[in-house]
Amino acid sequence: MTHLLENYNRLDFALMDGKECHLIDHTGKSYLDLTSGIGVMNMGYSFEAGKAAVNYQLDHLAHLSNLYINPLQEKVAEKLSANGNYKSFFCNSGTEANEAALKLARLIRPNKKILAFKNGFHGRTFGAMSATMQPKIQEGFSPLVPDFVSCHFNDVFDFETQLKKEEIGAIIFEIIQGEGGILVIHPDFVAALKKAQKNGILLIVDEVQTGIGRTGKRFAFEHFDLKPDLITSAKALANGLPVGVMLAKNKYASYFSAGKHGSTFGGNPLAMASADAVLSHLTEDFLAEVEEKSDYFYRLLSEQLNHHPQVLAIRGMGLMLGIQLDDSCDRAEMMARLREKGVLVLSAGKNVIRLLPPLVIKKSELKQASEILGEVL
Numbered sequence: 036m037t038h039l040l041e042n043y044n045r046l047d048f049a050l051m052d053g054k055e056c057h058l059i060d061h062t063g064k065s066y067l068d069l070t071s072g073i074g075v076m077n078m079g080y081s082f083e084a085g086k087a088a089v090n091y092q093l094d095h096l097a098h099l100s101n102l103y104i105n106p107l108q109e110k111v112a113e114k115l116s117a118n119g120n121y122k123s124f125f126c127n128s129g130t131e132a133n134e135a136a137l138k139l140a141r142l143i144r145p146n147k148k149i150l151a152f153k154n155g156f157h158g159r160t161f162g163a164m165s166a167t168m169q170p171k172i173q174e175g176f177s178p179l180v181p182d183f184v185s186c187h188f189n190d191v192f193d194f195e196t197q198l199k200k201e202e203i204g205a206i207i208f209e210i211i212q213g214e215g216g217i218l219v220i221h222p223d224f225v226a227a228l229k230k231a232q233k234n235g236i237l238l239i240v241d242e243v244q245t246g247i248g249r250t251g252k253r254f255a256f257e258h259f260d261l262k263p264d265l266i267t268s269a270k271a272l273a274n275g276l277p278v279g280v281m282l283a284k285n286k287y288a289s290y291f292s293a294g295k296h297g298s299t300f301g302g303n304p305l306a307m308a309s310a311d312a313v314l315s316h317l318t319e320d321f322l323a324e325v326e327e328k329s330d331y332f333y334r335l336l337s338e339q340l341n342h343h344p345q346v347l348a349i350r351g352m353g354l355m356l357g358i359q360l361d362d363s364c365d366r367a368e369m370m371a372r373l374r375e376k377g378v379l380v381l382s383a384g385k386n387v388i389r390l391l392p393p394l395v396i397k398k399s400e401l402k403q404a405s406e407i408l409g410e411v412l
């Protein structure tokens with residue numbers, strides 16, 4: 036019997052330890068981790084710089100309220116500022132980062148609607164859930180936050196029709212719909228979003244899963260010529276410590292005046308010490324290596340899987356890849372067989388296997404992973 040609420044479908048095994056890109060279960064069996072704890076452990080389980088920074092902070096000052104100056108927050112915010120163009124608000128999770136963005140968007144564009152895309156994912160709190168246009172996420176929770184509207188992702192015609200019909204103040208979107216099944220934004224759709232932005236609509240990019248080097252850039256929007264008004268991120272920012280951030284262009288900073296929004300734990304010194312170490316590690320060279328490993332992994336996966344009739348597509352960017360399986364495939368059974376062979380993967384969307392390995396994974400491990408995927412699929 037469990038004393039936990041049963042809102043998760045947990046697998047029947049416990050992971051006890053982690054080393055580099057491997058996890059070890061209660062029997063001592065080792066697994067190659069292609070999940071990163073759902074896109075969190077981008078620097079792997081042996082990120083010594085992060086551990087040292089957190090340990091130091093724990094010995095000195097584990098918590099500091101936002102009533103006082105927090106030098107670590109300043110340091111992390113400077114690193115995130117893109118040469119001083121954005122200012123940061125820190126919180127503790129992805130959904131909270133999106134709540135902050137949605138609230139700020141309402142202040143900047145009062146009484147206008149917020150557009151979100153079908154099949155997207157923005158979180159479980161009421162605002163972010165109201166922006167998550169998936170029946171399975173929203174069902175049973177009505178009434179939702181009003182004045183959210185939706186249209187199809189990557190469908191320029193549907194999008195422009197919706198813009199004509201409704202008074203839209205802001206659009207929230209992902210560059211790659213992650214939970215939705217690794218669906219990458221189309222360049223034509225980015226162009227349509229930019230056109231909307233030119234007409235005064237705020238662009239909120241949700242980089243909770245795609246940010247912090249995951250796609251081979253600091254943020255995935257950098258693959259395009261795009262300057263979002265607001266950016267949210269979380270998962271990998273502190274390599275395992277809970278943190279979220281909402282970045283706003285400098286010109287919007289004054290809308291969040293003192294007392295308008297806040298968080299007790301947000302930007303806590305432990306999380307900031309870890310985030311600072313992560314961002315210091317995220318150099319151009321590191322990102323170039325992610326791109327290189329991505330090309331390598333994609334090529335190997337194509338070799339192993341493309342001839343397979345049940346594999347319909349392999350897609351994604353950087354080390355965020357999805358394998359689209361045919362409807363006839365039993366994904367859960369495949370994931371169990373992969374687990375038996377010592378490889379952990381994620382699911383996403385409709386019959387997609389999602390791969391989010393730690394960014395520090397070795398090429399030899401990617402090769403091993405692709406071979407085991409080839410055997411099992």
Ligand SMILES: *Cc1c(COP(=O)(O)O)cnc(C)c1O
Nearest residue numbers: 128129130156157158213243244
């Ligand atoms: C995971 C995720 C969230 C929610 O983050 P939490 O930390 O679970 O609240 C929001 N948006 C995207 C794109 C995500 O992948």
